[in-house]
Amino acid sequence: MKGRRRTTPKTSAARAPAARRVVILVATRKGAWLYHGDAARKTWRVDGPHFLGHVISHLVLDPRDGRTLLAAAKTGHLGPTVFRSTDLGRTWKEAARPPAFAKAPEGEKGRSVDHTFWLTPAPAAEPNVWYAGTSPQGLFRSADGGVTWEPFSGINDDPQYRTWMGTVQDGTPDGPKLHSIIVDPRDSRHLYFAMSGGGVHESIDGGRTFAPLVKGLEVVEGFDAANVAFHDPHCVRLAPSNPDRLYQQNHCGLYRLDRPSKEWVRVGRQMPKRAGDIGFPLVVHPRDADTVWMFPMDGTTVWPRTSPEGIPAAYVTRNGGKSWQRLDGGLPKRQAWWTVKRQAMTADARDPVGLYFGTTSGELWQSRDEGRRWSCMARHLPEIYAVEAAEPA
Amino acid sequence: MKVVIPGALLSYTAQRQVDASGATLGAVLAELDRQFPGIRFRMVDEQDRVRRHIRMFVNGDQVFDLSQPVRSTDEVVIVQALSGG
Numbered sequence: 304m305k306g307r308r309r310t311t312p313k314t315s316a317a318r319a320p321a322a323r324r325v326v327i328l329v330a331t332r333k334g335a336w337l338y339h340g341d342a343a344r345k346t347w348r349v350d351g352p353h354f355l356g357h358v359i360s361h362l363v364l365d366p367r368d369g370r371t372l373l374a375a376a377k378t379g380h381l382g383p384t385v386f387r388s389t390d391l392g393r394t395w396k397e398a399a400r401p402p403a404f405a406k407a408p409e410g411e412k413g414r415s416v417d418h419t420f421w422l423t424p425a426p427a428a429e430p431n432v433w434y435a436g437t438s439p440q441g442l443f444r445s446a447d448g449g450v451t452w453e454p455f456s457g458i459n460d461d462p463q464y465r466t467w468m469g470t471v472q473d474g475t476p477d478g479p480k481l482h483s484i485i486v487d488p489r490d491s492r493h494l495y496f497a498m499s500g501g502g503v504h505e506s507i508d509g510g511r512t513f514a515p516l517v518k519g520l521e522v523v524e525g526f527d528a529a530n531v532a533f534h535d536p537h538c539v540r541l542a543p544s545n546p547d548r549l550y551q552q553n554h555c556g557l558y559r560l561d562r563p564s565k566e567w568v569r570v571g572r573q574m575p576k577r578a579g580d581i582g583f584p585l586v587v588h589p590r591d592a593d594t595v596w597m598f599p600m601d602g603t604t605v606w607p608r609t610s611p612e613g614i615p616a617a618y619v620t621r622n623g624g625k626s627w628q629r630l631d632g633g634l635p636k637r638q639a640w641w642t643v644k645r646q647a648m649t650a651d652a653r654d655p656v657g658l659y660f661g662t663t664s665g666e667l668w669q670s671r672d673e674g675r676r677w678s679c680m681a682r683h684l685p686e687i688y689a690v691e692a693a694e695p696a
Numbered sequence: 697m698k699v700v701i702p703g704a705l706l707s708y709t710a711q712r713q714v715d716a717s718g719a720t721l722g723a724v725l726a727e728l729d730r731q732f733p734g735i736r737f738r739m740v741d742e743q744d745r746v747r748r749h750i751r752m753f754v755n756g757d758q759v760f761d762l763s764q765p766v767r768s769t770d771e772v773v774i775v776q777a778l779s780g781g
Contacts, residue, residue, distance in 0.1 A: 380749035380776050381704055381738040397734045403742035415741035 323694040325651045330359040333685035361689045363422045369696025373449045375419035383418045387449045400451040402443040423484040436481030440468045456510035467501040467531045483539035502534035519567035521555040538585045538645040542592035552585040570624025584648035593623040598643045609640040630674035646689035661687030702776035708732040722762035749777045
């Protein structure tokens with residue numbers, strides 16, 4: 304396989320499940336939209352806006368029932384909340400107790416959740432369990448399908464973790480994020496999460512304790528890689544077909560980790576110099592752990608975070624990062640200064656895999672052939688924060 | 697007492713003016729939340745701090761302290777300041 308360039312999209316031995324229709328869930332700075340695809344994923348019925356004017360950081364369909372949607376919401380002027388629909392967005396009800404930090408003891412200054420940023424449903428073995436990551440960085444869990452939420456694991460108030468989390472000044476422009484919450488599909492007690500400032504962390508005891516998982520990762524020149532606070536993961540994904548493999552798009556390159564090793568390997572070094580290996584999102588093939596897509600951005604000088612040279616492209620590896628190919632068919636060839644955020648690129652489970660990404664300039668793009676050819680699904684949306692592909696029941 | 701609700705929170709109350717009782721402003725907000733679940737957390741955070749763009753007036757005077765006593769004849773006006781784009 305090494306070095307051989309594939310001419311057709313790869314279909315692994317584990318075939319795709321019987322084709323079900325795909326819905327694309329788009330969360331934006333001004334509301335949410337659902338795009339219901341036809342069987343061929345060629346035409347899309349638009350359902351939205353939902354929550355017009357609300358900041359929707361993440362919109363996720365529960366894969367365990369194919370009907371329940373959770374939306375992480377706030378407005379610019381009101382506190383954060385989570386909305387829940389059990390009928391695929393026809394009706395919504397607010398969580399009775401949204402994620403919120405514990406009340407600080409008298410005389411101490413407690414934190415308050417600015418917004419819920421990330422939502423992760425637990426595997427099928429834990430029905431109704433969801434995890435949420437917030438800004439400022441906090442970890443929360445719901446055991447009742449997202450109706451009520453509780454702080455999870457103790458890290459929110461742990462002095463060491465609070466040091467690694469830093470302050471609001473250490474985070475992204477709209478606040479530091481706890482993201483990439485991953486539950487091992489084989490063992491619900493095995494968890495990972497990442498912090499936009501503060502590294503990647505793992506628990507093997509159901510969240511009772513967490514430990515940093517940052518060996519091998521680089522940090523910005525001049526900083527000490529031994530200090531967890533200086534690690535800046537953008538997006539961590541577990542390979543669905545091999546839960547012992549993780550990939551990470553980091554502020555300082557693109558990495559792979561094969562467990563039980565605890566040392567990340569920078570596989571982005573093989574990316575063409577023209578593109579580099581800096582970006583926000585990362586997508587792993589649903590049935591092939593060697594196939595990964597990334598979307599490079601300009602991380603030079605003052606970090607524009609736009610497509611390098613104003614020419615957008617995705618890149619794919621089909622050998623676990625040993626080599627990468629450019630995928631820009633159908634994308635603009637000049638003057639397209641796109642930013643694709645860490646939650647704004649995803650894949651469906653069809654064969655060939657469909658890929659989807661949204662830009663901060665409000666364009667939604669798709670590929671039905673694993674990235675060889677792209678087409679625009681929607682323009683003129685608000686700034687896109689997150690894109691998810693799901694299969695309704 | 698009469699409580700005037702800002703437009704951004706009409707999704708909870710469906711009416712501009714509602715009635716709620718309580719001996720303090722905080723108690724009035726708690727009563728509002730019993731009537732309209734979720735409304736308080738949109739205005740007051742988990743540390744009992746009034747959120748940045750929310751202002752509350754009792755009989756025309758701005759109040760920041762939720763322990764401020766109120767009477768049944770008072771009028772509470774909740775205002776949502778606007779900024780951003």
